[in-house]
Structures are given as C-alpha cells and as structure tokens.
Amino acid sequence: MTERAYFKNRWLPYALLAPQLLITFVFFLWPAGKAIVQSVQRQDAWGLRTQFVGLANFRELFQDELYLQSFGTTLIFSVAVTVIALGGGLLFAAAVDTVTKGTNAYRAMLMWPYAIAPAVAGALWYFMFNPSIGIVAYMLDVLGYDWNHYIRGRDALLLVILASAWKQIGYNFLFFLAGLQSVPRSVIEAAAIDGAAPVRRFWSIIFPLLSPTTFFLIVVNSVYAFFDTFSVIHATTQGGPVQATSILVYKVYNTGFIGQNLGSSAAQSVILMAIVIVLSFVQFRFIGSRVHY
Amino acid sequence: MVEKNRGLKIAAHIILILGVLITLFPLWVAFVASTHPIENLLSGRFPLIPGDQLIENYRNVLVSPGGSYGRQPATQMLTNSAIMAVGVTVGKLIVSFIAAFAIVFFRFPGRNIAFFMIFITLMLPVEVRIVPTYDVVSNVFGPIQSILEFTRLDRLIETIAGVEVNLRWRLLNTYTGLILPLIASATATFLFRQFFQTIPDELVDASQIDGASPMQFMTHILLPLSRTNIAALAVILFLFGWNQYLWPLLVAQEDRLLTVVVGIQRYINAADTLPVWNEAMALTILAMLPPVLIVILLQRLFLKGLVDTEK
Numbered sequence: 001m002t003e004r005a006y007f008k009n010r011w012l013p014y015a016l017l018a019p020q021l022l023i024t025f026v027f028f029l030w031p032a033g034k035a036i037v038q039s040v041q042r043q044d045a046w047g048l049r050t051q052f053v054g055l056a057n058f059r060e061l062f063q064d065e066l067y068l069q070s071f072g073t074t075l076i077f078s079v080a081v082t083v084i085a086l087g088g089g090l091l092f093a094a095a096v097d098t099v100t101k102g103t104n105a106y107r108a109m110l111m112w113p114y115a116i117a118p119a120v121a122g123a124l125w126y127f128m129f130n131p132s133i134g135i136v137a138y139m140l141d142v143l144g145y146d147w148n149h150y151i152r153g154r155d156a157l158l159l160v161i162l163a164s165a166w167k168q169i170g171y172n173f174l175f176f177l178a179g180l181q182s183v184p185r186s187v188i189e190a191a192a193i194d195g196a197a198p199v200r201r202f203w204s205i206i207f208p209l210l211s212p213t214t215f216f217l218i219v220v221n222s223v224y225a226f227f228d229t230f231s232v233i234h235a236t237t238q239g240g241p242v243q244a245t246s247i248l249v250y251k252v253y254n255t256g257f258i259g260q261n262l263g264s265s266a267a268q269s270v271i272l273m274a275i276v277i278v279l280s281f282v283q284f285r286f287i288g289s290r291v292h293y
Numbered sequence: 294m295v296e297k298n299r300g301l302k303i304a305a306h307i308i309l310i311l312g313v314l315i316t317l318f319p320l321w322v323a324f325v326a327s328t329h330p331i332e333n334l335l336s337g338r339f340p341l342i343p344g345d346q347l348i349e350n351y352r353n354v355l356v357s358p359g360g361s362y363g364r365q366p367a368t369q370m371l372t373n374s375a376i377m378a379v380g381v382t383v384g385k386l387i388v389s390f391i392a393a394f395a396i397v398f399f400r401f402p403g404r405n406i407a408f409f410m411i412f413i414t415l416m417l418p419v420e421v422r423i424v425p426t427y428d429v430v431s432n433v434f435g436p437i438q439s440i441l442e443f444t445r446l447d448r449l450i451e452t453i454a455g456v457e458v459n460l461r462w463r464l465l466n467t468y469t470g471l472i473l474p475l476i477a478s479a480t481a482t483f484l485f486r487q488f489f490q491t492i493p494d495e496l497v498d499a500s501q502i503d504g505a506s507p508m509q510f511m512t513h514i515l516l517p518l519s520r521t522n523i524a525a526l527a528v529i530l531f532l533f534g535w536n537q538y539l540w541p542l543l544v545a546q547e548d549r550l551l552t553v554v555v556g557i558q559r560y561i562n563a564a565d566t567l568p569v570w571n572e573a574m575a576l577t578i579l580a581m582l583p584p585v586l587i588v589i590l591l592q593r594l595f596l597k598g599l600v601d602t603e604k
Contacts, residue, residue, distance in 0.1 A: 006400050007497070016395035018386045023477040024410050028417045029435045031425035038425065054474035072589040093314045108589060109313045115588035115595075116581040117536035117554045123561055123577045127326065127570060135322055135339040166315070174599065193300050198301050220603070227420045231538035235558040237394040249420045253539070256424040265424050272421040280416050 024218075032273065037264035046156060051240065057267035067268075069253070074247040077161055084165035085221055086214070089172025095171075097180040106179070114170035118163075119231035125163035126236040140274035149237065151245025156237045160245050163236070166227045172217050179213035180206065219283045226275060248272060309588050316404055327351070327575035346571070354575045367579055370553040374535055375583075377471045377552055381534030382527050384476030390519070393485035394511050398497065406534070415479045427543050430470050434460035470544045471552075475537070480602050481526055488522050489515070525598035528591050532584050553580040 042053045061067045096106050113121065128136045131148040141148045149156040183206055191201045207214075230249040233239060239246035239254065246254070252272060256265030298507045326334055329344035355367045395401075396408060419426060429435055438460045441447040447458040464470030492515070500510045551559075557580060560573035588595050 007398050007510070009399065009507055010401075012507055013395040013399035013401045013404075016391040020392040020477055020482065021407060021410055023388070023474065024414055025503070026433060026436055027426060027429060027474040028414045028422070028477065029410070031429055032417050033424040034425035034428070036423050042563070047425055075416050088312070089506065091308060095305040095308040095312070099302055099309065102306075102309075106309050108314055108592065110309075112585050112588055114314050115532055115584040117538060117584075119557060120536075120577055120581050123557050123573070125321050126561060127574060127577075128322050128571075131336075133334050133339065133570065135341075140340060166319070171317070171599075174596065175603075178600070200296060205316050216603075227418050230420060231554075234538070234542070235561065238562065250418065253423060257427075257543075262424060263545075269421050269423060269425075275420060276416045276418065 028233075035266045035269040035273070038262055039270045040185055041266075053263070056211050057263045058271075061264065061271070062268055066246075070246050070251045071245060071249055073157065073243075073245065074226065077157065077164075077247055078222055078228070081165045081168065081225040081229070082218060082221040084161070085168035086172050086217055087152055088165070088169040088175075089217070090176050090214075092169070092173045093176035097178055107174075108117055110173050113167050114174075116167065117231065118167055119235040120168035122160065122163045122232035122236040125159060126165065129159050140289045149241075151241060153241055155240060156245050160229070160237060163191040164225065164232050168224055169223060172221070175217055176210065179210045183209050197208035216283070219279055223276070223279055226272075226279075306405075315460055316469060318411040320520050321510065323574040323577055324572055325532075327578055329571055330567060331571050332486065335390050338367075340439060342558060350571050350575045354572050354579065365551050365556060365557070367553060367576055370556045370577065371583075373471075373550055374554065376529050377537065378465050378534035379438055380468065380472035381475045381537075382530040384472060385481050386523060386527060387477045387480035388476050389391065389478050390485055390516075393489055394515065396482075397486055397489040398507065398510075400428075410484050411477075411479050413479075414477055415602040423539070423543070426474070428463045430544055432460075433464055443575070453572075460535075465544060466547045469548070471550065473540055475534070475540060475552050478530075481530065482602050484522065492518065506587055521594075521597070522601065525594045526595045526600060529598035529602055531587065 018137060034248075039057055040052060042057065043050050092106075092110050096110075097260055099106070124150075128134050128269050129147060129149060131137050131150060134147075137147040147155055149159045152190050158172040187209070188201060191205050196204070226247075227249055230253065232246060233245055234253075235252045248268065249272065251269055252265055252268040255261050256266060277288065311389075320338075323580060325340055325343050326393065327350055328347040329340055330346050333340055333344055340554075392411065396404060432438070436566075438447075438458070441450070441458055441460075448460050450456070464473065493538050497510070500514060505513070536554060537552070538554055541550075541555050544549060553576070557573065557576055560576055561570075563569075
C-alpha cells in the first residue's frame with residue numbers, strides 16, 4: 001500500500017459501503033451477538049421469562065452423552081471426508097499430470113460433481129445404496145454384505161461420508177492439478193537424471209513442493225465437512241438411525257428448530273463459531289493470507 | 294531428460310478411467326431410474342439401460358407431481374431456484390463492487406473498521422447463527438427495535454411524538470428474504486479489491502484531470518476493465534445461490550417458494566409412503582442440470598472464478 005491516487009469526497013465512500021455494512025450488521029453481526037447472549041441465558045417453557053445462567057448451558061452440553069457422541073461422529077465424519085476427498089483428488093491429479101492424451105476430457109469428467117449441491121450428491125448415493133432397490137446395495141448383497149443404512153448406524157455414516165467426499169474430489173483435483181503443473185520441469189528432470197524412479201520422485205520431491213496446496217485444501221475440506229454437509233444429512237439420513245449421523249451442524253438445527261431449546265442451541269452455535277474461528281485463523285496465519293493487508 | 298515410461302502412462306489411464314466411472318456411475322444410475330416405471334425399479338433387478346418412460350416421468354415431475362404431501366411442480370421449484378440464484382449473484386456483484394471501490398479509491402475515517410466488518414463475515418456462516426438469524430428475518434427491524442428499547446429511546450419518541458414505536462418488517466416466505474441476507478460477500482469484495490489495486494494510478498489521475506467524478510470513473514473505466522472478473526465471479530456465485538439449502542429451508546416454508554434442491558428431500562424422505570424413486574431421480578437430474586451445464590460450457594470462466602475466489 002504505497003502512494004495511490006484517491007478521490008476526495010466526504011460522504012460518497014460511506015454511501016457505497018452502506019449496503020454491504022447494513023446487511024453484515026443486521027444478518028451477521030447482530031445474530032452472532034445474540035447467539036452469544038442467548039448461550040448464557042435460559043428461557044422457561046413458555047418463553048416468557050429469561051434468566052442469566054452463566055456457563056450452565058455449556059456445562060450441560062458437555063455432560064450430555066448425545067452431544068459428546070455427536071462431537072465424535074463429526075470428527076470421524078470430517079476426517080474421513082477430508083482424507084478421501086484429498087486422496088482421490090491427488091491421485092487423479094497426478095494421473096492427469098502423467099498422461100498426455102485426453103487431459104481436457106478427463107478434467108471435465110472428473111470436476112463436474114463439484115458443481116452440484118451436496119444435497120443432490122446425497123440423494124444420488126442414498127438411492128444407489130437403498131437396501132431394497134439400490135444397485136450398489138444389490139452388488140454388496142451378492143458379495144455377502146447385507147447393507148442397510150436404515151437400521152445400521154455404521155452403514156449410514158459411511159454412506160454420508162462417501163456422498164460428501166465424492167462431491168468434493170473434483171475441487172481438490174483441480175487445485176492439486178494446478179499445483180502439479182507449476183512444479184518446475186527442471187526439478188523433476190534433475191531428479192530423473194539422479195536416477196529417482198517416478199514414484200520416488202513423486203513422494204520425495206513433488207509432494208513436498210505441493211504442501212502449501214495440501215495444507216490449504218485440508219482447511220477448506222474441513223470447513224466443508226463441518227458446515228456445508230448439513231444438507232447431505234438433512235436430505236438423506238436425517239441424523240439417524242439413532243443419532244448415528246447427527247453431526248454438529250445437524251444437531252444445532254435440530255435443537256433450535258425441532259426441539260425449540262434456544263439456550264442449548266445458542267451454546268452449540270457458539271461452539272461452532274469457535275471452531276470456524278480456529279479454522280480461519282489457521283488458514284490465514286499459516287497459509288499466507290489470501291488477503292494482503 | 295525424463296524417461297518415457299509407457300507402463301506408467303497406462304496405469305495413469307486406468308486410474309483415470311476408474312475415476313471417471315466413479316463420477317459418472319451415480320449419474321447414470323439416476324438417469325436410468327428416471328426413465329423407468331416404478332415397478333421396474335421395485336422388481337429386484339435394477340435395470341442398467343434406460344426405459345421408455347422418460348417423457349412421462351419428467352412431465353409428471355415438471356407439471357403434475359402426484360401423490361404424497363408437499364410435492365410441488367418442478368417448473369415452479371426451478372423458477373424459484375433461478376430467481377434466487379440470479380438475485381444472489383447480481384446482488385452480491387453490485388454490493389461487493391461498490392464496497393471494494395470505496396475501500397480502494399477513497400481514504401476516510403472508519404475504513405479499517407469497515408474492512409474488518411466485511412472480513413468477519415467469513416467466520417459466520419448461517420450454520421453458526423441459525424436461530425437468531427431466523428429471528429431477524431421474522432423482523433428485520435428487530436435489531437433497531439431492540440436498540441431503541443434498550444436505550445429507552447422508544448419511550449422518548451412515544452412521549453414526544455405520541456406514537457408507539459413498533460417496527461416490523463417480515464421477510465419470511467418472500468423472495469427478498471431468500472436473497473437479501475445472502476448478498477453480503479467478503480470473498481467477492483476481496484476479489485474486486487485485489488483487482489482494483491492493480492489498476493494503475495495514471496488512470497485515476499487522468500480521469501480526475503479530465504474532470505470525471507468518482508462515479509463516472511467507476512462506471513466508465515472500472516466497470517469495463519472488470520468485465521472478465523465479473524463474469525468469472527458470476528459463475529461461482531450462481532452455483533453458490535443455486536445450491537443453497539439451509540437458508541431456503543428456514544426462510545421459504547411455504548410450498549410456493551420451495552427451491553428445487555430443497556424439494557428433492559420431500560421425495561426421498563416421504564413420511565407417509567415409499568419414495569417414488571423414478572420421479573425422485575428425475576427431479577434430482579433436473580436440479581443438477583443447470584449447474585453442471587454451466588460448469589461444462591463455461592469451463593474457463595469457472596476455473597478462473599474458482600482460483601480467484603480462493604486467493
């Protein structure tokens with residue numbers, strides 16, 4: 001930010017910023033502030049009286065088996081989605097970087113699932129795995145596994161993991177491919193001359209050079225797995241069977257809108273807020289920021 | 294020289310063909326299902342080639358969905374999705390463009406605070422402020438009303454003007470409610486800001502010497518220069534708007550405002566009957582068609598937008 005030419009006007013910049021700032025205040029900052037306030041309050045059953053209860057809502061949450069279970073489910077879910085989506089993306093990017101023919105066609109056919117809504121991905125997989133009519137469930141049955149996500153929690157969790165990861169592979173693929181294509185040719189040639197075989201070259205030279213991309217993608221995928229997958233759950237398993245797929249974002253919705261428990265829902269919101277803030281901090285602090293300010 | 298390794302290339306092709314199968318197989322299964330009568334799907338042997346009911350199934354879904362609760366004609370849901378996606382895209386573009394213009398080309402008190410306020414929206418997705426945001430949409434003036442009540446200004450106004458202060462503006466079940474809260478965008482503002490910073494000073498100087506007002510500079514110079522950036526961003530924002538789920542689920546509770554992505558759920562989680570899977574998959578295909586076509590047909594803009602917004 002060095003010398004720059006500016007316009008001079010007393011009120012115009014404020015007028016130009018007003019729409020953005022008004023929306024931000026009314027729909028972002030105010031509700032977030034209100035969530036924080038509500039998280040230390042409790043309402044009686046009729047919503048008539050509100051009382052300050054300190055950290056009681058949080059204490060209750062952390063003593064609640066179901067909430068702790070939901071935390072565990074979210075961790076398994078997020079790690080699995082991130083690992084599968086990143087692994088798949090890297091594998092396909094490395095493969096496209098290796099071949100010379102058909103790269104454009106491969107790229108188009110691998111990236112398109114990124115464009116669709118998570119709920120749509122959920123619907124596609126929910127159908128393929130349907131225990132009575134789904135084609136994949138049928139194949140599994142032939143192989144001797146009786147798949148049933150309506151009854152078995154493990155199957156349901158695996159289903160939403162696969163659907164969520166499947167949608168995200170294309171995104172990781174595109175960023176890994178861009179990363180691979182920017183690895184200097186000379187580095188690879190030097191390694192080849194030194195006698196490093198292709199696989200060895202990949203793991204000891206190329207992959208370390210990709211680490212900024214990898215790190216960035218880990219953060220983006222975690223945010224995706226934590227927050228954007230609400231719709232996958234809501235459109236398919238609805239948190240069940242017996243809470244098996246009730247991840248944190250689904251639970252906060254359920255507590256607030258179905259259960260009408262404002263204090264607990266607000267406390268859950270605040271915990272989620274803390275998670276996003278940590279993830280964003282990691283992203284800006286360690287990845288070199290995308291904002292230079 | 295890197296050795297030529299045929300084996301490696303063949304292995305890569307095999308991996309990629311498997312990858313393409315993984316991405317396309319669910320699509321194929323859904324398409325096949327959407328072309329069969331429901332009896333064929335329930336027969337126990339899933340068909341692998343399309344049936345003969347394509348037109349009938351899609352017509353049912355588009356105009357006269359039968360049976361169970363809450364099913365809406367897809368023509369209406371697709372229209373709602375389109376209105377929402379276009380509204381969010383245009384809104385975000387305008388609001389972010391002028392905000393970035395103010396931040397880059399003016400110096401004024403409060404500039405840093407404004408920047409910080411925009412920045413902080415990145416950390417507050419709907420999911421973390423869900424119930425209070427719903428409250429605000431039930432009455433947009435809620436925050437102002439609360440501030441007035443808290444500061445007792447409402448009493449003051451009541452005594453002076455003799456009117457009771459009761460501000461209400463309800464956005465539930467309106468297109469405005471679907472669109473307006475989503476059009477604040479840190480990402481788009483930052484993108485425009487980064488681009489504006491690359492505009493040479495000479496352009497600003499020259500237009501000032503020519504006596505152009507700031508608004509003239511914005512519309513006659515900045516806007517044409519930003520064309521490609523705007524186009525690339527528009528692609529990403531359209532996908533964002535089209536694929537929204539939680540927000541329309543909360544705000545559009547009346548059936549006439551249902552968007553297509555939210556509508557799918559009503560088919561596959563029908564409470565009272567077994568899902569009509571052939572029609573459910575027809576709707577799923579319809580819901581993914583616009584975004585997929587955009588990504589494939591506008592591939593270059595999409596890729597540019599993707600990279601730009603993540604910088």
